[in-house]
Amino acid sequence: MxxxxxxxxxxxxxxxxxxxxxxxxxxxxxxxxxxxxxxxxxxxxxxxxxxxxxxxxxxxxxxxxxxxxxxxxxxxxxxxxxxxxxxxxxxxxxxxxxxxxxxxxxxxxxxxxxxxxxxxxxxxxxxxxxxxxxxxxxxxxxxxxxxxxxxxxxxxxxxxxxxxxxxxxxxxxxxxxxNARMVNDKKFTVDEDVCIKCGKCEKVCPVDNIQGTPPEWIHNGRCTSCLACYHYCPVHAINFGKITRKRDQYYFNKRGDQKS
Known part of the structure; x- marks a missing residue:
């Protein structure tokens, strides 16, 4: 297994x-x-x-x-x-x-x-x-x-x-x-005028820490800082503070050119 x-x-x-x-x-x-x-x-x-x-x-x-x-x-x-x-x-x-x-x-x-x-x-x-x-x-x-x-x-x-x-x-x-001080959801924000309310961020969050559209972080203490919500957002509406506004996004096979 x-x-x-x-x-x-x-x-x-x-x-x-x-x-x-x-x-x-x-x-x-x-x-x-x-x-x-x-x-x-x-x-x-x-x-x-x-x-x-x-x-x-x-x-x-x-x-x-x-x-x-x-x-x-x-x-x-x-x-x-x-x-x-x-x-x-x-x-x-x-x-x-x-x-x-x-x-x-x-x-x-x-x-x-x-x-x-x-x-x-x-x-x-x-x-x-x-x-x-x-x-x-x-x-x-x-x-x-x-x-x-x-x-x-x-x-x-x-x-x-x-x-x-x-x-x-x-x-x-x-x-x-x-891992003690920086793994948290405190800095996540969403640009509501950009968000298309697709709900993908809520779906991909592995710890069920996001709800609704536009998304709201529940602050349940379980965030892993995996950044799935940020990377999978199709319109880059989610950010972690200001720094990710100047960053690209990545998830496996994002460009659809990888074989299984």
Whole structure:
């Protein structure tokens, strides 16, 4: 079974490719949380996989909180994890494995797959150029057969990660501050004269934090700063403060030219 979280579709695409190849069931974490489903019966020879984007050099809060409630019929099974990131992922997998250890699991095989950038709420953060976007996706596509082969063969001890030059600084200092102080919905706004009231932002929000048209943020404390509401808005009516007014939008297959 594969548990995944996605904001702008990068991780969903990767998880879907793996699911198609290994034939195991794919579970979207927000859907499981809505249903309160945390207990699972493992089938014979079934693996446990986690796919998620790196948020501020750490696993997303929603993934970490979900893991604390997970329970399996047996735990002596093959467990693997994959994170997508725009550049590097620091000590994300170390943090993940500490969370997994608390429920008796360890991801003994770990991957990082670089995908197009989607976080644009800091002065130095931009979406990738179209050329770079395609290059990242094409490289990810070439990596997937190897990743799938490793998972199929139940190979342990694999760590194919992109930690960056100072991973502990990224995850435990910068990332800790980012995830504690900057993951929130306080700065989201909508230009009501631009909004076409399509309701897409409400539909794509993974934590049900948006309601109505024009959208209103509920401020339920569950925002993951995935920016799905911003990126999927067809008319760029949603912004996070002033900075995203000068930023582009991205979601996987936005241009409709990527193969499944």
């Amino acid at each position: 594969i548990f995944y979280f996605t904001g702008t579709g990068n991780t969903k695409w990767v998880a879907q490719q793996i699911r198609k190849a290994i034939g195991e069931e794919l579970f979207y974490i927000p859907d499981l949380i809505r249903k309160g489903q945390y207990q699972f019966e493992l089938k014979q020879n079934e693996t446990i996989g986690f796919c998620f984007p790196t948020h501020g050099w750490q696993p997303p809060r929603i993934v970490r909180e979900f893991i604390t409630k997970l329970s399996f019929s047996k735990k002596n099974t093959y467990c693997w994890a994959l994170t997508t990131c725009g550049d590097n992922m620091g000590e994300t997998m170390t943090i993940l494995n500490k969370d997994l250890a608390a429920i008796g699991l360890q991801a003994t095989t770990q991957f990082a797959v670089v995908m197009p950038e989607s976080y644009v709420c800091l002065p130095f953060m931009y979406t990738d150029t179209e050329e770079k976007e395609h290059a990242k996706i094409n490289l990810a596509r070439k990596m997937l057969p190897h990743i799938i082969s490793v998972i199929r063969e139940r190979t342990t001890g694999v760590e194919e990660l992109v930690k960056g030059g100072t991973p502990r600084l990224y995850s435990y200092v910068i990332g800790a501050y980012f």
